[in-house]
Amino acid sequence: MTPEDPLRLVVIVASTRKGRFGPTVARWFASQAAQRGDLTVDVIDLAEAQLPEALSDQRNAAVTAVADKLARADVFTVVTPEYNHSFPAPLKTAIDWHFKEWHAKAVGFVSYGGISGGLRAVEQLRPIFAEVHAVTVRDSVSFHGVWTQFEPGGQPKHPDRANGAATAMLSQLVWWGHALREAKARRPYEP
Template identity: 45%
Template sequence: MDTMADQPLHVTVIIGSTRAGRVCDTVGAWFAERARLRDDLAVEVLDLAAYAFPACYPEEATPSMRRFADTVAGADAFVVVTPEYHRSFPASLKQAIDFAYDEWQAKPVGIVAYGSGSCGHYAVEQLRTVFTALHAVTMRDWVGIDLLAAGIDESCRPLDTDDRLRAVAAMLDQLTWWGRALRAGRRDQPYVS
């Protein structure tokens, strides 16, 4: 019998930087490849650079804003890939997060963060605060990458070190547990914010 519990968890990996010359898409592709090795996950990549978001928040949602919110609504869980900029995360990511609200509720969020000399710790802490306000659940474990340390190739693609793969596995195990539990909870009783 095919039940919802047997279905793979639909995970959307969000590429959070739109900056020219970014490496966020490289780091995101590396992570998505690792996540796709799991049979219990159906992984989709959402690149914010592919959206024509307005510079100012309009009175009515634009088609790009609606398309983004619909993608968020259709996911069971998320992994946000972000650089750390000035001890936080990019404005492009905050803008996109703000284009959805109810769509984030009662869903888990994992984080892959990176920086030059930093593993993205401050970006992670800022994102935890934002997602808590949106009634989403962030994972305790996260994947941090220092672009200036060993274990990065010339294109800024992370190498598969044992520590890094353990961090990916731990975060995805937590995301999967929370994703299944919250998917069942949303099915059985609508979330009340």
């Protein structure tokens, strides 16, 4: 792999609730990322992944399928709502089921919710990803009052703001993704 090879971005849709808004936000974000020549995009929707809630010593087919996608990724973006000042439990399950798949990879966040726009969820996720040896980028994308921020077709009502935030965060993600890829090529990451 050379630095010019596109990075593999996995977008993780964290919400699994019925009637969730996450897929709308994730589709918009994935389309923004797909427009870049330096990224290829894959999506893991945790509502479809069917990860077991209880951790055990044995991985089933669902855990293995998600692990394979995470392992191939260079960078991640987590699309998460804020539930009760935190993030959805299925996201914590996905993080906990996997460990080495996160090592020395960059993570960005797209959050949404009410008045806080999901930012409290993001702040709780940062130390969790540090614990699994991932690097989180500073900038994020946040939608405050998300239900009023999107057109019926799934595009933001204020595209310049949203697209600008996505571009800034993706640029940081790409920089870190290449830096970490190059570092791991010189010396394997061993925590």
